[in-house]
Amino acid sequence: MTTVLLLRHGETTWNREGRMQGWAPTPLTDRGREQARRAGTAIAAAYDVDRVVASDLRRTRETTAELLGTLDVEPTFDRRWRERSFGELQGLTVEEVFEGHPEYSLLHAGVAGAQATPPCGESLIDTRERVVDGWEALVAEAAPDETVLVVTHGGPLFLLLAYVRGQDFETAMAEGWPENTGLAEFYVRRTEDGVTVDVRRDGEPLHEPVADHDDTHPAGREEGTAAVTERVADGDGVDPESE
Template identity: 35%
Template sequence: MVDSAQARRILLLRHGVTGWNADGRYQGQTDIELAETGHQQAKAAAHALGTTYAVTRIVSSDLMRTQQTAAYVAEETGREVALDPRLREVCAGEAEGLNRAQILDRFGEMPASWEPYGGESWPTVAARFSAAVNDVAQSVAPGETVVVVAHGGAIRQGVAAFLGWDASVVATLAPLPNCSWIELLASDTAHGLIPSAPWRLATYATGAPIS
């Protein structure tokens, strides 16, 4: 049972949908704005988070789509947004702007790493993202809920690294829908959890419908 009043939470929220998301194009670190539907999703998610949790802080990737999403959470909760570039999506190099069929046509396969194509490897993303989440985790006081606004691929890789999972586990996690979130809960605010697991995955891919 969790002591709700003293719980230490981190909520990792994926940004709202963009035009490139809708077209199936890989965005990476290309700075794309939210589509109109993305704005609606972000507003709905922000309202759900603001009414469900006592949000105390907001940290966001510095890319436009995450900043726009975070702005709705800030408006709903009255909290300011701190930016951290370590929360950016993977840099996909030459693949950015392409859809899956175009990537297969150009490279012959879906690369396991974007490094040979001017981008990043997934372990690099996992390391920088998990470092950012660890910094947040170290400063979350009892009763605090921090919202981290970021990107689908980076969230999955970074959360797995932060929780100490083997990288192969990431492939078993379903993709996060736009504007859904993951809840991480500190073990010291729950009963019956082993001390060697200071944080646990409490919920996955929670979302809020557009009204």
């Protein structure tokens, strides 16, 4: 049986401001870094992680750097685990997007909202196809007894839970959004009839909550974990493949 863990990144500056991040190179806050450290400690205590795969965006790279303080596994980066690209809507608040552009809202537009594509961005359906492609590739190459940790974003985590459970977008959305450093746990079994997946955790953090701090500095603190960060981040911390 293969175990796949999906972890959402730690809190970022734009999480605090309620902004749509998409592919923006937003840094973790101090609270987000502490969330990631606690997540790493909790995961190391509960699982024997063999492999770490992460989205290549800045916030997942920084989260991965903190995790590696306790998970001594060399990560690989895969852009298929990126958040949805919001294109020209990136940086707007959630209210500005869904009140000013209800055509992208599942609540207001239903299935049409999942099909709508922001200028220079991705539709929710396009994002799901990308994430499912990453999931299927990971499952196909994973060893039967392997434990793989994927460091990703709220969107891919939500979309994969819905896909595995056979839920429509509206039903899955009604069940809530994963918290920062929320963890989902999937058990993958291969049989003569194909692959079956059981969900054991669906996005709640494994660690104790981290106290809220008023930490919205724009640059983050890359030097705080410099020795580890060198293993996972490019020099300036900006996403290496962002368009």
